[in-house]
Amino acid sequence: MKKAILLVVLLTLVAFVSGAISAAAPPKAATTPAPAAPASTKPAPPAKLEKFTGDIKSVDAVAKSIVVVKGKDEKTFGVTADTKITKGKEALKFEDLKAGLNVKIEYKKDMDKNIAVTIKVSAPKAAPKAK
Numbered sequence: 001m002k003k004a005i006l007l008v009v010l011l012t013l014v015a016f017v018s019g020a021i022s023a024a025a026p027p028k029a030a031t032t033p034a035p036a037a038p039a040s041t042k043p044a045p046p047a048k049l050e051k052f053t054g055d056i057k058s059v060d061a062v063a064k065s066i067v068v069v070k071g072k073d074e075k076t077f078g079v080t081a082d083t084k085i086t087k088g089k090e091a092l093k094f095e096d097l098k099a100g101l102n103v104k105i106e107y108k109k110d111m112d113k114n115i116a117v118t119i120k121v122s123a124p125k126a127a128p129k130a131k
Contacts, residue, residue, distance in 0.1 A: 049106045049117055052077075056101045066097060066116075068105060077107055077116040087121040097121070 054070030064079045079085075085092040097103075097119070104120040 049108055051104065051106055053104045054102070056097060056099050056103055058099055059097050061095070064094060066103075066119075068103060075114055077105055077114045077119075079116050079119070083116045083119060085119045085121070092121060 052068060052070070052075055054068040054073070054075075057067040057069045057074065059066050065076055066079060067074060067076050069075075079094055083094075085094065085097065087096075102122045104122065105116050106118045107114045107116045109115075
């Protein structure tokens with residue numbers, strides 16, 4: 001019987017102490033602000049552009065992408081609203097691209113996708129004249 005009374009008294013004491021601890025005011029937050037990150041004097045370097053030259057194999061108007069092939073190497077490029085498409089000094093639209101055109105593409109890698117930054121369409125090479 002004494003053990004039961006002692007157990008009840010201890011449980012009651014623990015309940016009161018834990019209640020008092022949880023009701024205590026939380027510690028004040030530090031009033032000093034965290035140090036600011038040092039300002040960078042150089043802007044982040046732009047993403048390095050890679051180049052690829054070849055012939056357009058196919059154009060996907062829905063996905064706004066083109067597939068360019070050079071020999072056995074084939075790459076797919078996404079075309080955005082920011083992509084500059086030119087032929088000489090003349091600006092072209094995405095709709096002007098078609099299979100068979102020779103292009104030089106500068107692109108950047110975005111994760112696993114190639115995003116075209118510039119597409120330069122060159123005149124198709126003329127077949128050598130037979131003598």
